Amino acid sequence: MSSATQYQILYNRLKKEILADVYELGSVLPSENELSASANLSRSTVRQALSQLETEGYIVKQKGKGSIVKSKSRALNLLSFQGFSATVGNDHLQTTAIQEPELSTWPADFFFELSELEQGAGCIHFIRVRSIDEQAVMYENTYIPHLNLPKFTRLFKLKTSFFEFLGKTYDIEVVGMDQHIWASIADIEIANQLGLKVGDPVLKIYRKYHTNRPHLFLYSMLFCNTEKYAMSNSSGGVNA
Amino acid sequence: MSSATQYQILYNRLKKEILADVYELGSVLPSENELSASANLSRSTVRQALSQLETEGYIVKQKGKGSIVKSKSRALNLLSFQGFSATVGNDHLQTTAIQEPELSTWPADFFFELSELEQGAGCIHFIRVRSIDEQAVMYENTYIPHLNLPKFTRLFKLKTSFFEFLGKTYDIEVVGMDQHIWASIADIEIANQLGLKVGDPVLKIYRKYHTNRPHLFLYSMLFCNTEKYAMSNSSGGVNA
């Protein structure tokens, strides 16, 4: 929490209203001047809030028309599982716990560089397997520095959405990420968990998530079975 | 082309300077106030240019410090080759022609859905292999609908940058893309071209590029050797 900025407050309000269908898909938001007047903010500040909604895919702006509600997509538009035609909805997605969160030291040869702060804090580690319609597609190894996350191991239930939990419990939001991707080969553990044979090709993805807390990063190492489902994403839409 | 805005001009200048090593990796750009003074622009306008550089991954801003040059990643911030530590510069990147551009019909089982317009136009097809320091890393199969691209097969030289060519010759710019990613296995052709053994894992990427021409899309099918170099990208960084 702490002191949120004006544009963040407006951004959150509008996002909430879009998700709550106050503004329906395809309709226009109040104009920048109207928002400026009603929220008692300068137009620049309103534009900053709208800009964030735009880059996250909630709205599209059109000169002369207005800000049009485009989708209720989640924030990060980066490489998620999709079927070839339709997106995989929550109905079809299951999560299985392989290892419950435990506090330990960081792996010796951790791929990403860690700050001294992170090194000293130790890490929380857990493993999940994600499935789509009973088909295991992703083996997910997550590492989190134990920085000011009281009672994490007690509170977090692996079955729930990790990002949602962080938001609701600690006000932590993911604002970006770096990722590295390789084609790799399933070892015995990965093969077992993903229903593959040892030596089958798997997608290996290392991710570093950036959060709204300045020095807090989250790390994931993913192994994906892409036999049936590809990883996919879109980019584009321009800028401020 | 046409009348560029002030912040676009500044953005392009800074990007060019970063790519030309005027500002080295890890160094700081001139401060917003300095740029504002030297370019004779308001600080807001300077911030808009820097903001675009940031969302595209060229710089990172740090309160109290400055704008730090982060990488020379290509414009479209989506999945490009990077070494583990340093970005791969143009000095280290070679292109080999495998098949020169030729006009033909579309493949029978083309992965992406094609419009009637595209179907009727036929396609230009060429194959390149990209290498980093003599190490082949990407087998690139490109398909372009033959829509109002006069003399393409005569004008385009495979050794030159494809996107740059489209921009300079036809004023076509890539503004976004969709991509699908799988872990796959090298067949005899791919293995030969990438210096792998048949059965080695490769990254398979199908891309559909969106351009500034409303109905013009470009298609690529990539096969990547990720033994030494990973594919990587960043997302996030906020806005104006």
Added chain:
DNA sequence: CAGTGGTCTAGACCACTTT
């Protein structure tokens, strides 16, 4: 034509980093 978003200016105060 009035209304919209796109660009731009010239200020201001703040929190943060470095010296």
Added chain:
DNA sequence: AAGTGGTCTAGACCACTGG
């Protein structure tokens, strides 16, 4: 203390969409 980027204001003119 000086300098940096982050936020915010109150204006202005423009190009574009709609009636």
